[in-house]
Amino acid sequence: MMPETVEEAVNALVAMPEAVPVAGGTDLMVAVNSGTLRPAALIGLGRIAGLRGWEYRDGHAVLGAGLTLARAGRPDFAALIPALAEAARSAGPSQTRNVATIGGNLVTAARHGDTLPVLAALDAVVLCTGPDGTREVPVGHLLTGMDPLRPAELVVAVKIPLLHAPQVFLKVSGRGGPSRAEVSVAIALDPARRAVRCAVGAVAPIPLRPLDAEGWVSGCIEWDGTRTIGPDACQAFGEYVAAACVPETEQPPGQVAEPKSTVDHRRRTVAALARRALGRVLS
Known part of the structure; x- marks a missing residue:
């Protein structure tokens, strides 16, 4: 089925609760081909033109859920939300970026999804439409399952505050592939609130916000001056973020613990990226 409006898509989901909506299908088709997903029916969202663009609204950018990563990586979009554009450009080969969508990243919520830590750091809000209308859900609540999608509900847009300040996305790819984080x-800097926002992706099932580290480094910055801090503070921030996001914890009984070398490597990588990203937004 290929509905042409969001209302038609929602009605189709009401009529066929077992159906699966599909936009780019990059993750869905991997699940289908591996045999882990056998959808009873598919509802294609590709004809719903309103899902593919973006607009400005009350100091926010409202991105349609069908906005492709290829489109989000273009220079005009990079001038709007540079960290999200950089994440989109790094998300696999052009064949993937041409069809993968912002909304698909959110619904799939794969731990290596490059756009997710950016959306978390920017305190994005997800617009979901269902039989009862449209509601707003903080991206963190959606990803953690605190406020999941309801029956017959679709992600239709993402609302992101425009901070008009430097922001950076960095990643290190792993063994899962040349582009998999x-x-x-x-x-991102938030000068209006005199705050630094940070999120770490791929080290846990969802992006992690090291709030204590954010608060500490925000207090170190001279917001009325040059917005710079010393190298020791940058180093300390990286270690603070790493300790918060890659803690040393005991493995639950019956599970195999990760080698200490793996945990130490991940912690060092987080610290290095956080330190480097902070230096870039403050330079």
Whole structure:
């Protein structure tokens, strides 16, 4: 089925609760081909033109859920939300970026999804439409399952505050493929609130916000001056973020613990990326 409006798509989901909506299908088809997903029916969202663009609204950018990563990586979009554009450009080969969508990243919520830490760091809000209308869900609540999608509900847009300040996305790719993140870090300055926002991706099932580290480094910055801090503070921030996001924890009974060398490597990588990203947004 190929509905042409969001209302038609929602009605189709009400009529066929077992159906699966599909936009780019990059992750869905991997699941289908591996045999882990056998959808009873597919509802294609590719004809819904309103899902593919973006607009400005009350100091926010509202991105349609069908906006492709290829489109989000272009220079005009990079001038709007540079960290998200950089994440989009790094998300695999052009064949993938041409069809993968912002909304698909959110719904799939894969731990290596490059756009997710950026959306988390920017406190994005997800617009979901279902039989009861449209509601707004903080991206963190959606990804953690605190406020998941409801029956017959679709992700239709993402609302992101425009901070008009430097922001950076960095990642290190791992063994899963040349573009699959082993660790990713997004950092943005929020001058209006005199705050640094940070999120770390790929080290846990969802992006992690090291809030204590954010608060500490925000207090170190001279917001009325040059917005610079010393190398020791940058180093300390990286270690603070790493300790928060890659803690040393005991493995639950019956599970095989990761080698200490693996945990130490991941912690060092997080620290290095966080330190480097902070230096870039403050330079």
